[in-house]
Amino acid sequence: MKNDxxxxxxxxxxxxxxDIATMLGLDIEAVKKDIAEMEKEQIICGYxxxxxxxxxxxxxxxxxxxxxxxxxxxxxxxxxxxxxxxxFKEVKAVYLMSGGFDFTVIIEGKTMKExxxxxxxxxxxxxxxxxxxxxxxxxxxxxxxxxxEESKKDERMIISP
Numbered sequence: 001m002k003n004d005x006x007x008x009x010x011x012x013x014x015x016x017x018x019d020i021a022t023m024l025g026l027d028i029e030a031v032k033k034d035i036a037e038m039e040k041e042q043i044i045c046g047y048x049x050x051x052x053x054x055x056x057x058x059x060x061x062x063x064x065x066x067x068x069x070x071x072x073x074x075x076x077x078x079x080x081x082x083x084x085x086x087x088f089k090e091v092k093a094v095y096l097m098s099g100g101f102d103f104t105v106i107i108e109g110k111t112m113k114e115x116x117x118x119x120x121x122x123x124x125x126x127x128x129x130x131x132x133x134x135x136x137x138x139x140x141x142x143x144x145x146x147x148x149e150e151s152k153k154d155e156r157m158i159i160s161p
Contacts, residue, residue, distance in 0.1 A: 001024070001026065001030075001034065002034050002038060002043075004024050005020055005024070005031060005034055005035065005038075006038070006043070006044070008020050008023060008024070009035075009044065009047075011145070013047040013048065013049070017031045017032045017035060020035075050143060050144055050146050052140070052148050054139075054140075054148070060110050060111070061108055061109075061110070062108065062109050062110065062111060062112055062114070062115055062136060062137075063092075063106065063107070063108050063136070063137040063140075064106070064107050064108075064109070064112075064115045064119075064134050064135060064136050064137065065104055065105070065106055065134075065135045065137065066104070066105040066106075066107065066119060066123065066132050066133065066134050066135070067097075067100075067101040067103075067104060067132065067133040067134075067135070068085070068101060068102060068103040068104075068105055068123070068129060068131075068132050069100075069101045069102055069129070069130040069131045069132075070102045070103065070126075070128045070129050070130060071128050071130060072102075072128070073128060078096055078102060078103070081103075081126070081128045081129075082094050082096065082103065084126060084128075085103065085105055085123065085126070088107075088118070088122055088123075090107045090108065090109060090115075090118050090122075091105055091106070091107050092106045092107060092108055093105070093106040094106075101131075101133070105123070112136060115134065115136070116134070119132055119134055
């Protein structure tokens with residue numbers, strides 16, 4: 001039951017306890033209790049909205065994914081390095097990865113230069129960081145399950161001989 005509630009909230013965080021109870025055929029008080037418990041246990045860590053900034057007048061957001069290779073600290077592994085990275089206000093997410101690098105760091109800035117300065121002045125100089133590779137997001141097609149632009153229908157006339 002809790003997983004069903006979580007899936008609905010992940011789909012749309014605006015669903016009310018009443019909405020969820022109706023969709024799942026549950027008692028509203030039971031849904032409210034489950035949500036409160038999951039918030040207390042930090043299973044539900046917050047509620048957010050997904051915005052397509054390209055359709056607003058605030059288009060000056062640059063998103064970058066940075067691959068980071070690090071040397072884990074003795075006795076603390078990657079956790080201490082990750083903590084130092086995620087404390088920067090520019091950092092939106094940090095993921096420990098498998099493969100050719102250790103972390104993916106997602107940051108946002110107003111310009112590519114601002115992102116480059118963050119990498120060069122704050123991230124790369126950290127003692128455990130061995131190397132970084134920055135990739136800028138040029139366009140978002142789908143984010144967290146939401147498609148930003150549907151395929152446009154071809155409305156040209158068909159001309160046949």
